[in-house]
Amino acid sequence: MRTFLISGVCFLSALIVTVISLKCQQCVSTTENKCEGTEITCSTSENNCVSLTTETIVGDTKVNVFAKACSASSECNFPFFMTDGNSKTRGATKCCKSDNCENGVISLPNVNNTLNGLQCPSCNAVGTDKCEKSSTIKCEGAENRCIYYSLTVSKGTTKISTATRGCGSENICSSSQTGLFHGATLNFFECSSASCLYHSLLVPIIVELYLIKLLS
Numbered sequence: 141m142r143t144f145l146i147s148g149v150c151f152l153s154a155l156i157v158t159v160i161s162l163k164c165q166q167c168v169s170t171t172e173n174k175c176e177g178t179e180i181t182c183s184t185s186e187n188n189c190v191s192l193t194t195e196t197i198v199g200d201t202k203v204n205v206f207a208k209a210c211s212a213s214s215e216c217n218f219p220f221f222m223t224d225g226n227s228k229t230r231g232a233t234k235c236c237k238s239d240n241c242e243n244g245v246i247s248l249p250n251v252n253n254t255l256n257g258l259q260c261p262s263c264n265a266v267g268t269d270k271c272e273k274s275s276t277i278k279c280e281g282a283e284n285r286c287i288y289y290s291l292t293v294s295k296g297t298t299k300i301s302t303a304t305r306g307c308g309s310e311n312i313c314s315s316s317q318t319g320l321f322h323g324a325t326l327n328f329f330e331c332s333s334a335s336c337l338y339h340s341l342l343v344p345i346i347v348e349l350y351l352i353k354l355l356s
């Protein structure tokens with residue numbers, strides 16, 4: 141009886157999993173705030189159709205990306221910010237939960253250039269998945285984490301890896317980011333608390349006190 145019941149439950153949950161496999165559009169546009177794509181079947185952990193809009197400023201160039209994909213709930217409905225030595229990105233995601241559903245127009249979150257007292261190591265490297273700190277940047281607005289990530293971008297048979305360190309908002313740390321880096325493979329994404337400017341000033345002082353004590 142019990143085995144029967146358990147197998148019945150398993151059968152039922154298998155059935156539910158099949159039923160809730162969502163279908164979403166997958167597409168990317170760098171010219172419009174919309175795109176039409178191919179329909180894909182989401183994995184069982186992805187129960188949302190996400191739309192993503194981002195703006196990245198590199199020097200004098202502004203790049204806008206709009207994308208649609210399947211996503212986990214952790215990537216849904218939040219604004220996010222990232223800054224490194226070369227570029228500044230802001231973006232937002234929005235989700236819906238029915239087959240091929242539309243999220244409509246998504247607006248970019250407001251820019252906030254106020255320094256928040258935190259700082260992070262910064263570097264950009266192309267052709268490698270590692271980069272060591274080459275300078276330090278001061279974080280602004282909601283960017284209260286230090287981020288470090290590596291992407292691999294494929295173009296035909298060529299694969300190029302990049303590594304980046306900088307400041308980022310906390311919400312991108314808790315998302316699984318697969319949708320955010322749509323079109324590229326994320327090799328790793330690490331977050332740490334941005335060090336407080338005052339704490340980093342304290343470190344040499346503590347080392348110095350320790351040395352004085354040792355020498356006396």
Ligand SMILES: *[C@@H]1O[C@H](CO)[C@@H](O)[C@H](O)[C@H]1NC(C)=O
Nearest residue numbers: 252253254255256280281282
């Ligand atoms: C802008 O960022 C600063 C520093 O994090 C914060 O104190 C302030 O509330 C933010 N302003 C707005 C309008 O979000």
